[in-house]
Amino acid sequence: MLRATWKSLLGRKVRLVMSTFAIVLGVAFVCGSLMFSDTLERSFTSLFSATVGDVVVRPEIGTSFGAADGSSRTVPASLVDELAALPEASRADGNVSAPGVFVIGDDGKVVGGQGAPGLLQGFNDAPAAGGAEGLHVVEGRAPSGFTEVALDEKTAERAGYGIGDAVRLVSPVAEGELTPTLVGLVALGGDASLNGATLTVVDMATAQQVFLRGEDAYTDVWVRAADGVSQEELRDAVAPLLPDGVEAVTGDDAADESASLLLEAISFLTTFLLIFAGIALVVGGFLIVNTFSMLVAQRSRELALLRALGASRRQVVRSVQLEAFVVGLLGSVLGLGLGVLLAIGIRAVFARVGLDLGSQPLVLEPRTVVAAFAVGIVVTMVAAWGPARRTTRIAPVEALRDDVALPETTIRRRMLLGAALVVGGAGALVAGLVADVPRAGWWVGLGVLAVLLGVAAASPVIGRPVLVAAHAAYRRLFGTVGNLAGLNALRNPRRTAATASALMIGLTLATTMAILGDSAKASVDRTIEQTFPGDFVVSNQVGEGFSTGIGDAMGEVEGVASVVRVRYGLAETGDRPRRLGGVDPSTFRALDVGTVSGDVGDLVDGTAVVDEDYADDEGIGVGDDLVVATVAGERRLPVVAVVEPGSVLPSIATTTATLLDAGYRDLDNTLVVEAVADPPGGLDGLQDRLEQAAGDNPLVTVKDQAEYAAEQRAPIDRLVLVVFALLGLALVIAVLGIVNTLALSVVERTREVGLLRAVGLGRGQLRWMITLEAVVIAALGAVLGLVLGTTFGLALMRTLREEGLEVISVPTGQLAGFAAAALVVGVLAAALPARRAARLDVLSAVSTE
């Protein structure tokens, strides 16, 4: 029996490869995602353990996530000597670091793009935790004075700078570029990768001068433990020396804190990738179910013969299950291999957007290997379970009959199962979207999955009208060949529908995503259109702060009526990080924000303005206190006005002075420029002058309304593109499914093909017939996918309406593009089977048994 199974496997190599390939793709996605996230985690863990001392003494931060945007608070320099004098400490070193310092490469672009952090550090040779090497020079020498700088090796390489070159830097504290000379290349201890961030190093005095306004202080202090003193002991010994507002944490805690913050911030990536792995597996599962159904159907005569020869039911079922097991095993091994390649690919993609893990070797945890085999084998065996069980109903006597029709579950039962799944799924979907259930995301995800599976199960029935319509259209348009193709698709609606299901799932998700993305962009456009203040907005896309000098300079530009400065600090309300806006109360009215209640004229230091959405969500109104955790601790800000949501001001805002007092840096984030009635040179001329005033700082751009809207839409476009790229994988599986089904159909219908050829069907006509058949399958998948996707998209948008996404927009052009792509998929998928059919020798085809 074992041997018979093995022979049957080898005898169908092509089929084996095809069904295996579906598993391979799914497993590869699971492994790739896991490997990438493990690598990410390892990389950040090693980075952060290289960037802490045994004990880190730092200003107390009022928010739970630290001073993400950088705070203006410091530790006095005098503390360093006191700490070093402790018997438990062997040395103490003060550090100065500042975010927002970027290197401009020789191509004039910001190194790392707009996304990777740009860090500046004052140079010292402080050892990292455990006495490990800290920041050190690998080439050249350490910088000294205002005119010298060192860069990490990777950044220098990416920017194209060598020692002796003038380095172009932009920083938030200077209006224009700085061009110090590169004198050395540095690295972090343990060769930790900076993961795409750029590191700029100047001497300590310069760092203090420029970033701390000459204050003799540090942003934090590393204390190195004496021999035999643990981090905890050192921390406790340090504590009594610390002034108010300064805290000590162990290096391990500090590293964990930073790492977990970052990993949490990017954990959605891993989840995201795993979701797509799940989609790939579900879609691949369809392909496997289909393949095994067809295999069993074709082999039923052979299996009946085995039964007639005395094989038991169980043996027959086992032989099919064994076949599934081998396919699953093979798929898992290949998938694991492909997963490694995929992880390398994902890493390369992320390197392009600033997260460069280049020097971190891929991490292959045993868990990943276990997951690969578990997923691959389990999915295959589950998918083959139904077809395998069906073999038990083959009676031995059927070996003697001419054609064996395999008993299949009735369409009715499938319809009922499908309906139950759709209803249950829709219920879960509604619960997740509307009702207040815990883990709403799971409800939505499982609901969508259940609806998809339900529709797939019921698709032989609900897809029938599409198939009938396609047949009628074909008959009219393409005559006999069209008639034959249409009839072939209708011949086994279950098979046609199952094949189309893979495409349906991919297209459903793509359509949903397209609608969400388009609606989000339309909402952005509308908000900006309604609330765009002034004539120009000056800002950068990543929201990085810039020098107040730029605003000063713009105020002087000819043709400018007013400049309103808006700044943001990252604060916390109700345990959620939120941007706290700051604006000069005297200029508030120039922002053109409509008042809902209260009076914006009442905005003074220590008070706040909130927008309507926030007020509704939090049940807060004029006269209530807004409690925010800021860098410098908790603040209670009485609300003086509720305003309409705007495009420049965050949901909650206070005065500039209040933000400064709360420990945030003195930097502007957005400027709103209003022009005089008729500026010289028109608005274009004014824009040129404003750009000049911005001092060629590539981080600061001057935008009119359209440009601002485009900039705000860009991240949505990027996200949608990434999703489409991932859904492309589902498309590949769908193509494979169609190829598989058609190839098997051609084999099954060899005699019919021979007959048609004998009575005069040309090779071209035959190819055309098979192509048309593939297009029907693709069209069915496209129709179901577009309908379902539109339904999901509209349902999601309706519930998101309350979240501020008010415009529902259906990108019909894009959806038409999907439909066209689906048809192309059909044509492509038909190529191979059609070729094979056309090559059949007429005579031997007619006389096949």
Next chain:
Amino acid sequence: MTDDPGAAVLAAASVRDLVKTYGAGQARVRALDGVSLDLGQGEFTAVMGPSGSGKSTLMHCCAGLDTADSGSVRIGDTELSRLKDKELTRLRRDRIGFVFQSFNLVPTLTAEENIRLPLSIAGRRAEPGVFESVVETVGLGPRLSHRPSELSGGQQQRVAVARALVSRPDIVFADEPTGNLDSRSGAEVLTLLRRSVDEIGQTVVMVTHDPVAAAYTDRVVFLADGRVVDELRRPDRDQVLAVMTRMTDAVLPDGTP
């Protein structure tokens, strides 16, 4: 059409020195070993012979389904050996009709669609009245909208005959058309073929090993070991049986009963 066996009959197809071998070396088999034959227009010809005599191969070569190693096959004045696949396909479609032993019909098409298949593939319509008269001859009127699975074996073969006739081909090839049928259904199909010869002058060539079937024809050609060994005009069942017995005796070693 003349019934006079002595008259020179125009050849609908002619075969000259046809040679076809299968396999190589020791296993080499000469399926056709220099066959020459004229198939008369408006004649019903049966090709007979024991298994392996080359009768099917001969028919496949004549019908453009198979190619010979050497020699020539002409349908009318078209030399088949010079035709490319596309031209052969067109020849089969427009000038030849087929009836196979089984699996003659496309299962998804109705009887009527099956009958019209060669015409509709060519994008042609039946000549006025031809479809109707063929259907009437075949006697399938009420069953035209049925699919093959709803027809009996005999009915299916009659549909196949109708399909072969409807495009008014130069020649109809039938490969054991009654091989899978009971004798009554078989007789119906043979009568149908006979009538098409008598009433519309259709040329029909049929491969068979059934002497009863052969008795419906105008002429029986006997093949053995790839050669034409005998021929009968206006055969009856007993004549055919006699020739066959003689042929069997000839190949059997002496002393065998």
